[in-house]
Amino acid sequence: MMLNDVRMKGFKKRMHFLDVFDVIREHVKCAGSESVSVDDCVSRVTFGDVRAQLDAPPFNKSAVDGYAVLARDTYGASQYNPAKLKIVGECAAGESCGVVMKGEALRIMTGGMVPTGACACVMAEYCEEKDGYVLVYKPVAEALNVCMQGEDVKRGTIAVHKGVRITPYCAGVLASVGCSEVTVFRKPNVAIIVTGSELVESKPKSGQIIDSNSHTLCALVCDCGGEVLSKKRVGDDYESIKGEIVSSDADVIIVTGATSCGKKDYVPLVVDECGELLVHGVAMKPAGPFGVGKVGGKIVFLLPGNPVAACVAFDFFVRFALEVMVGIYDGEKILVKGVLARKVASAVGRTDIFRVKYCNGVVEPVRVGGSGVLSSMIRANAYLVVPENIDGYAKGTEVSVRLF
Amino acid sequence: MMLNDVRMKGFKKRMHFLDVFDVIREHVKCAGSESVSVDDCVSRVTFGDVRAQLDAPPFNKSAVDGYAVLARDTYGASQYNPAKLKIVGECAAGESCGVVMKGEALRIMTGGMVPTGACACVMAEYCEEKDGYVLVYKPVAEALNVCMQGEDVKRGTIAVHKGVRITPYCAGVLASVGCSEVTVFRKPNVAIIVTGSELVESKPKSGQIIDSNSHTLCALVCDCGGEVLSKKRVGDDYESIKGEIVSSDADVIIVTGATSCGKKDYVPLVVDECGELLVHGVAMKPAGPFGVGKVGGKIVFLLPGNPVAACVAFDFFVRFALEVMVGIYDGEKILVKGVLARKVASAVGRTDIFRVKYCNGVVEPVRVGGSGVLSSMIRANAYLVVPENIDGYAKGTEVSVRLF
Numbered sequence: 001m002m003l004n005d006v007r008m009k010g011f012k013k014r015m016h017f018l019d020v021f022d023v024i025r026e027h028v029k030c031a032g033s034e035s036v037s038v039d040d041c042v043s044r045v046t047f048g049d050v051r052a053q054l055d056a057p058p059f060n061k062s063a064v065d066g067y068a069v070l071a072r073d074t075y076g077a078s079q080y081n082p083a084k085l086k087i088v089g090e091c092a093a094g095e096s097c098g099v100v101m102k103g104e105a106l107r108i109m110t111g112g113m114v115p116t117g118a119c120a121c122v123m124a125e126y127c128e129e130k131d132g133y134v135l136v137y138k139p140v141a142e143a144l145n146v147c148m149q150g151e152d153v154k155r156g157t158i159a160v161h162k163g164v165r166i167t168p169y170c171a172g173v174l175a176s177v178g179c180s181e182v183t184v185f186r187k188p189n190v191a192i193i194v195t196g197s198e199l200v201e202s203k204p205k206s207g208q209i210i211d212s213n214s215h216t217l218c219a220l221v222c223d224c225g226g227e228v229l230s231k232k233r234v235g236d237d238y239e240s241i242k243g244e245i246v247s248s249d250a251d252v253i254i255v256t257g258a259t260s261c262g263k264k265d266y267v268p269l270v271v272d273e274c275g276e277l278l279v280h281g282v283a284m285k286p287a288g289p290f291g292v293g294k295v296g297g298k299i300v301f302l303l304p305g306n307p308v309a310a311c312v313a314f315d316f317f318v319r320f321a322l323e324v325m326v327g328i329y330d331g332e333k334i335l336v337k338g339v340l341a342r343k344v345a346s347a348v349g350r351t352d353i354f355r356v357k358y359c360n361g362v363v364e365p366v367r368v369g370g371s372g373v374l375s376s377m378i379r380a381n382a383y384l385v386v387p388e389n390i391d392g393y394a395k396g397t398e399v400s401v402r403l404f
Numbered sequence: 405m406m407l408n409d410v411r412m413k414g415f416k417k418r419m420h421f422l423d424v425f426d427v428i429r430e431h432v433k434c435a436g437s438e439s440v441s442v443d444d445c446v447s448r449v450t451f452g453d454v455r456a457q458l459d460a461p462p463f464n465k466s467a468v469d470g471y472a473v474l475a476r477d478t479y480g481a482s483q484y485n486p487a488k489l490k491i492v493g494e495c496a497a498g499e500s501c502g503v504v505m506k507g508e509a510l511r512i513m514t515g516g517m518v519p520t521g522a523c524a525c526v527m528a529e530y531c532e533e534k535d536g537y538v539l540v541y542k543p544v545a546e547a548l549n550v551c552m553q554g555e556d557v558k559r560g561t562i563a564v565h566k567g568v569r570i571t572p573y574c575a576g577v578l579a580s581v582g583c584s585e586v587t588v589f590r591k592p593n594v595a596i597i598v599t600g601s602e603l604v605e606s607k608p609k610s611g612q613i614i615d616s617n618s619h620t621l622c623a624l625v626c627d628c629g630g631e632v633l634s635k636k637r638v639g640d641d642y643e644s645i646k647g648e649i650v651s652s653d654a655d656v657i658i659v660t661g662a663t664s665c666g667k668k669d670y671v672p673l674v675v676d677e678c679g680e681l682l683v684h685g686v687a688m689k690p691a692g693p694f695g696v697g698k699v700g701g702k703i704v705f706l707l708p709g710n711p712v713a714a715c716v717a718f719d720f721f722v723r724f725a726l727e728v729m730v731g732i733y734d735g736e737k738i739l740v741k742g743v744l745a746r747k748v749a750s751a752v753g754r755t756d757i758f759r760v761k762y763c764n765g766v767v768e769p770v771r772v773g774g775s776g777v778l779s780s781m782i783r784a785n786a787y788l789v790v791p792e793n794i795d796g797y798a799k800g801t802e803v804s805v806r807l808f
Binding site: 160 | 415442443446458460461462463465467468469494496497498499500501511513514515516517528529551555556557563564568571572573574575576577578579580581582584600601602603606607608610611612613614615616617619620621622623624626627639640661664665666667668669708709710711715738739740741742762763764765776777778779781782785804807808
């Protein structure tokens with residue numbers, strides 16, 4: 001029945017770590033788009049370039065409280081020889097304003113429209129009012145303290161490029177240029193299937209374990225912009241696993257556990273039978289028993305049941321897939337450089353992923369008792385990847401780490 | 405009427421940047437606690453140390469698919485001289501299991517309970533079954549491939565310390581040690597009051613500007629674990645501003661705009677009249693016209709209306725306050741070290757905050773046309789703080805930057 005039944009035989013051949021990304025890129029589909037209000041756009045990803053519908057700012061705007069003047073009227077002004085300008089009016093924010101001519105000044109508030117004629121604003125701190133005049137104690141250059149119309153973003157230009165995760169600052173820019181609706185990628189929806197007859201929600205009996213993976217994975221899916229469509233726990237039996245995988249409507253299916261070469265590791269068999277098993281077994285640690293498949297046009301990720309391995313497999317492979325689905329190809333997690341506080345020893349021929357604590361230039365590998373020690377992920381804040389052609393790094397080596 | 409009316413006179417004295425944090429720490433109140441389900445705990449902060457209610461793992465667990473054995477039975481085993489052990493049974497995950505004695509092995513699946521007598525597990529890859537026996541081609545050391553009971557977290561010990569922002573990994577740990585409910589800090593709730601007669605929601609007329617700050621600030625409040633209780637836009641008039649501040653039920657009030665020394669900058673006056681103005685004017689750029697006050701026992705933040713200044717003031721001061729309210733005193737944003745790609749020039753006597761792009765060890769200052777250029781925040785991903793006693797950094801200097 002099975003072409004690739006590896007149960008109890010071990011992986012014949014493990015794929016190179018970097019090759020897995022190529023397979024994923026080739027097989028995931030774009031998530032499609034939807035339109036959302038600027039109020040709801042934060043953490044979404046722009047589907048196309050977003051062009052400004054308005055100049056920002058929409059007019060020459062004072063950046064200070066003070067006086068709108070002609071810059072050349074203030075040249076040579078000093079503490080002992082202030083420029084004396086006639087106050088011809090006042091312009092508060094939101095108001096329309098007059099004209100300023102040579103020898104004149106207009107009282108202006110931050111955000112106020114700089115009047116025709118004026119080309120700079122002097123801060124109130126450097127001025128003194130006296131009998132309808134203002135004494136200016138400091139010269140200003142042209143355009144000083146003026147936010148020029150369109151200097152932030154010009155109407156018609158690209159305010160935010162496509163494939164950008166919208167930050168709070170980004171949302172502010174979009175609002176300011178009149179983009180009240182934004183076209184973003186639809187959130188990829190994800191089905192999480194946790195396998196393991198030993199797993200229970202709570203109150204474990206002898207031989208039973210509380211399922212922690214579903215909690216971690218749900219949160220990680222949301223963290224990288226996906227949506228959890230369903231979350232199921234199934235026992236180690238072929239038909240239940242098959243039923244869940246085949247009936248899912250999700251864009252992405254994540255199955256944890258039963259992905260390796262054990263007698264009851266049915267997930268690779270199900271995927272192979274019902275679709276295509278593209279990757280099974282990766283030359284890496286942790287998360288070696290990782291796999292990728294396709295069933296009914298949907299991508300299926302086979303994550304090891306070991307909680308740390310599941311986290312690593314998610315953070316490198318599933319996160320990458322979800323990012324590609326929303327048009328992000330370079331990866332969003334920031335790489336930082338730091339110096340290793342202790343050596344790390346790795347195996348040649350295998351990509352090793354260490355959990356490390358990065359703090360202001362220093363990379364401290366987290367001491368771990370065993371590969372299943374999920375609490376090590378609490379003490380870490382970054383991953384250090386040691387490529388397969390390297391057997392580790394000496395203390396003091398400068399390395400790049402990937403922040404969680 | 406006013407003791408501290410600084411309007412149109414400028415700040416008499418600006419507070420040092422670092423001193424502002426002391427004022428905030430002194431005046432914010434703990435947000436209190438509430439209990440949430442482990443399903444809803446991600447991104448919340450632990451109110452106390454959370455102790456494990458169960459061992460994790462709850463028993464000696466196999467980390468591999470293979471055979472549970474006595475390690476010493478495999479000593480000396482090799483490709484040419486395998487150890488031959490009698491298979492006495494099988495233990496799948498979730499099942500109870502028997503006993504293994506000298507010369508015996510038990511087929512075991514990942515997650516299965518290691519039977520009494522066995523002290524290690526051999527991976528299936530290194531074994532071959534033949535006539536009721538397993539040939540083991542590789543020796544295993546004691547405890548190899550076994551996750552020992554409690555090795556991740558021991559029952560009764562601290563699983564997650566107090567004041568920790570719960571990550572997806574953390575949630576997994578909490579679930580695995582039987583903590584289905586977690587006591588976390590209540591989310592501080594925040595009122596956002598945006599002042600400025602020039603501000604409109606959309607379709608600005610001459611002299612009007614679209615309010616972008618409320619969008620940015622709402623998102624930033626959520627980003628650092630607060631909850632937006634209300635969001636109001638008011639014109640530049642004393643009574644409206646006073647009404648909004650005095651009537652608010654929020655833990656924290658953020659007012660943007662009208663915080664400086666302009667004629668219509670009523671916010672400092674309102675705060676001074678109705679409560680106490682603790683800080684007004686900081687020796688920094690941007691966000692110099694920043695203030696902190698207290699009205700009716702609530703802390704009030706006076707943020708400049710300039711969008712970039714509002715972001716900076718929020719990211720340094722308000723974020724700090726919200727963190728202190730939930731028991732985080734060290735700041736959560738990661739400092740990374742990098743090398744400056746261009747020089748930055750600063751003013752002595754003032755803390756300057758530059759927006760920079762950090763990428764794998766290189767810090768590139770973002771070129772900005774003016775201080776109001778919010779789009780610069782899109783191009784940046786970190787802040788570089790130049791302290792007041794330093795006049796800048798040369799190209800090539802190693803600096804620490806704070807990631808957004």
